[in-house]
Amino acid sequence: MTLTEVSYFSRKFAPFIILIFVVFLIMFYSVKFFFLYSELNKSKIVELNPIFKELKPLEISEATNSAGHTYVFDTIEGEPVTATETAKIFFFPKSQFRFGYKEKMYLMAKSLGFESGITHDLVGKTEAVFADEKRKFRIDITTFNFKYDQDITRSPELFEVNGVPEKETAQNRAVDFLKSFDRYPEGLSRGRMNTIFLRYDKESSKTAVLEDNVGANMIEVDFYRADIDQFPIVSPKYFNSQNYVTMVVTNGDYKVVSARIHFYETSEGQIGLYPVIDGKTAFDKLSSGKGYIIAGSETSKDEVAIKRMFMGYYDPDIYQEYLQPVYVFLGDDNFVSYVPAVTDQYLIDYSKL
Numbered sequence: 001m002t003l004t005e006v007s008y009f010s011r012k013f014a015p016f017i018i019l020i021f022v023v024f025l026i027m028f029y030s031v032k033f034f035f036l037y038s039e040l041n042k043s044k045i046v047e048l049n050p051i052f053k054e055l056k057p058l059e060i061s062e063a064t065n066s067a068g069h070t071y072v073f074d075t076i077e078g079e080p081v082t083a084t085e086t087a088k089i090f091f092f093p094k095s096q097f098r099f100g101y102k103e104k105m106y107l108m109a110k111s112l113g114f115e116s117g118i119t120h121d122l123v124g125k126t127e128a129v130f131a132d133e134k135r136k137f138r139i140d141i142t143t144f145n146f147k148y149d150q151d152i153t154r155s156p157e158l159f160e161v162n163g164v165p166e167k168e169t170a171q172n173r174a175v176d177f178l179k180s181f182d183r184y185p186e187g188l189s190r191g192r193m194n195t196i197f198l199r200y201d202k203e204s205s206k207t208a209v210l211e212d213n214v215g216a217n218m219i220e221v222d223f224y225r226a227d228i229d230q231f232p233i234v235s236p237k238y239f240n241s242q243n244y245v246t247m248v249v250t251n252g253d254y255k256v257v258s259a260r261i262h263f264y265e266t267s268e269g270q271i272g273l274y275p276v277i278d279g280k281t282a283f284d285k286l287s288s289g290k291g292y293i294i295a296g297s298e299t300s301k302d303e304v305a306i307k308r309m310f311m312g313y314y315d316p317d318i319y320q321e322y323l324q325p326v327y328v329f330l331g332d333d334n335f336v337s338y339v340p341a342v343t344d345q346y347l348i349d350y351s352k353l
Contacts, residue, residue: 030101043252049273052322054348058340060292061236065123065336067289071329074305078280083311083327087341088228089272090323092264095142110179112137112148143264143319144183147283150257151242152200152248158257159202165219167195173254174221174245178261185263188223190244191233196220196240200248220246225315234312234328236296238336242317262317265351277340279309282327285339296335304331 021215073079098104109130114137130137138218139146152158169194178184197210198218210216222241225233235241246258277285283306285291296304313323325341340347 004220030105031236038312038343047273048086048275049215050346051270051272052091054346055089055274055322055324055342056135056320057347057350058292058314058324058326058338059316059318060294060314060338063236063292063294063338064294064297065289066291066339069304070302071283071287071304071306071331073283075308075309080283081309082279083231083325083341084276087231087276087311087325088095089274089342090266091270092321092323094319094321095140095264097142101141101144102143105141106181106292108139108144108146108183110138113182117285145262145264147260147262148184148256148258152257153202153205155257156202158250158255159200159217160250161251162217163252164213165197165216165247165254166213167219167248170195170247170254172220172233173247174223177256177259183261184282185261185265187225188261188263188285190226191224192226194222194224194241196222198246216217217250218246218248219254220244220258225313228313231325232287232310232312233315234326234338235315236317237327239334244312244314264316264319266323274346275343276311276325277327277343279327283309283329286327286329286337291329291337291339294336296331296333301332304335314338 016332061176101128105128112130112135114130114135115134120126126140128139128141130139135148135150137146137148155166174193175184175189196219197213197216198207198220199210199216200207200218207218213219221244223243225236227233242262243259244260245256247254247256249255306329308328310328311325312328314326315323326338329335329337329339331337
């Protein structure tokens with residue numbers, strides 16, 4: 001066949017070839033669209049594992065309900081967002097008295113500078129309290145959770161020669177402090193740390209929070225659990241943790257003046273999977289006064305603009321049975337509110353008991 005003939009037949013049959021190719025594409029994408037449409041309209045089967053049956057509702061200390069305000073969304077989405085259909089629920093086994101608790105209790109107190117012969121008071125049968133004229137150390141003898149405070153207003157010697165706290169050094173010192181009496185749980189060691197720079201003025205006896213370490217003479221290191229399935233851990237105070245170490249940089253050293261660990265171990269073998277409410281339902285609960293205001297409750301604004309919404313896990317500072325998810329709402333004037341995320345179907349309704 002000559003080139004002339006090839007050119008002739010190519011021009012003659014080209015429209016038919018193009019038509020056949022277009023028809024093929026239409027059929028191919030029609031079939032693909034059909035299967036995609038069928039997949040989208042197929043009923044989703046949500047797998048659950050509610051091994052704890054009904055859960056006790058969250059207990060959030062020092063929080064107020066979200067009634068008394070109206071709420072509007074001022075976010076990129078402009079509407080509530082749904083985080084997930086289900087979430088894991090973790091069980092906190094209740095701690096019992098441990099063998100050798102007295103020895104460990106006295107060892108912890110001694111490492112803080114309390115003399116070996118000092119007496120202690122037992123509060124509520126589970127908490128021991130060591131104290132002197134400037135310091136107090138409270139320890140739960142079942143969990144070894146503790147709170148230590150030094151009255152800095154009565155310790156002017158700490159603020160005679162101060163240095164500037166450094167983030168990395170402070171974090172290392174805080175970890176060393178907790179390790180010194182074996183109270184640095186693995187659950188915290190795998191999580192994040194946050195530092196807060198402070199300045200204490202001994203003349204006015206006031207402490208201010210600073211944006212960086214310029215002018216700071218104190219630093220707080222907060223410890224958090226590791227995120228769970230990309231969901232962050234939130235604390236009863238939100239802006240800081242119930243697990244922390246606060247230090248004054250004095251005479252070239254980091255002196256611990258306050259520390260607290262309120263951490264409950266979860267059971268590795270008992271993890272449930274429960275349904276959670278969608279974003280709109282969470283916002284409706286917030287608006288109807290069924291949320292917990294964690295911060296910013298003193299705002300005088302009737303209308304609170306919500307700037308961000310996400311789901312996290314509430315890490316309690318008082319014992320309760322479960323580590324549960326919450327929807328978090330952040331707004332103007334440091335407003336923070338939590339709404340329990342587990343559906344009402346799986347929460348005990350005490351009003352009906």
